Amino acid sequence: MNAPSIIPAVPAVRSAEERVGRLDWPALAAELDGHGCAVLSKLLTPAECAAIAALYPQEAHFRSHVHMARHGFGQGEYRYFRYPLPDLVGGMRTALYPHLAPIANAWNGRMGEATRYPAEHAAFLTLCREAGQTRPTPLLLQYGAGDFNCLHQDLYGDLAFPIQVAILLSEPGRDFTGGEFVLTEQRPRMQSRAEVVPLRQGDAVAFAVHNRPVQGSRGPYRVNLRHGVSRLRSGQRHTVGIIFHDAR
Template sequence: MERAIDRLDWPSIEAQLNEEGCAVLPGVLDDGLIAELLSLSSAWETTRLGVIEDLRKHLYERLVPTANHWHAVRDVADRYPATLDQWTAHVRGVSDDRIPPIFTRLRVDEHEALHQYGERAHAFPLQLVAVLNEPGTDFNGGEFVLTEQRPRMQSRPIVLPLRRGDLGVIAVAHRPHKGAKGYYRVSLKHAISRVRSGERIGLELLLDDAQ
């Protein structure tokens, strides 16, 4: 898994996150990990999976430069530490409850409404999403959709083209956008469109320990 993450084009991913607030990491989840995730009976059980913690730690280290860049361009003084363990130690005693992986299991005509997880103290500004079965084979529809709201403009829709085994990185709630007069904050929410056939199994994973 770490080699799959390390071989990705991270300068390109960082540029895409700065421009769009989302990016696809192709082929990070292998068949064994996907099978293990699908076999779990509840999201709570996944907190005992060491591989989930390894995933969070490794992706945190890759994404923390983007998170700190977003703070810097908006003149936010705080910076995130280099490792997830350091960040956990920093917020421990303030927010002790870890949010476990969030599974979605959507059947025909079901969808997931627009939402975000950013209204939390000590929230890391980026999170992971995945689809654990194959679009076009196991289900149709169920596209992962983001909407971006810029001041005095209509919402902008974005479709994240996830395949089985991919990880998506998205802004949890807000990101900086460079306008004519400098950077300003834009708001993002995400959703899953209506499933037209089959069953869609998805996963959301936060990278912080905030409540």
């Protein structure tokens, strides 16, 4: 039996590349540098959001199902996609990566890290496989009233790409209330800084997975970030997470 493809279909990639290429990447890079996150407005249409959210009960698309409360992660649940990824998810993963890799490389340079990331996602996935990280990490999350996601970092092995993307598939105020995306940043010898990111349906947030550099009076220094979702007050919320490294 042939192994499932980890490379998305060419038409899906081209469509995503056209859409992603229209974004103002210099401004987004400045937001990521300044705040550790940036909003990619209207990345998906409402119809595309609904189509991805509708995959959640279809087990054939997923490799595992996690109930957060069983592991102390919060309340709610999520499923990791299996390869091959749905065309839209795989296309976005492939199209977003080349715009984020230069930012990631600049961050590593400023933090004194030797790791550099290749220009194309396929080459980076080859490095993941060589490191024994072969399981896909894009995931679909589902929250109901009272659910939340504890502050955490999505690190699945020794090789981790330092930026990831989450796309909100539901409409705040109509489909759910509460459930804000939250990012916290811990700087040395300082109290944590919190960032609440407002999103609408189809908006994405790109954010630091683990560390990022901040310019201080004596040069750049490293800060530590975690992300989560605040308690849902009502309704149901779906999000697709695009993580660029694979897991062991």
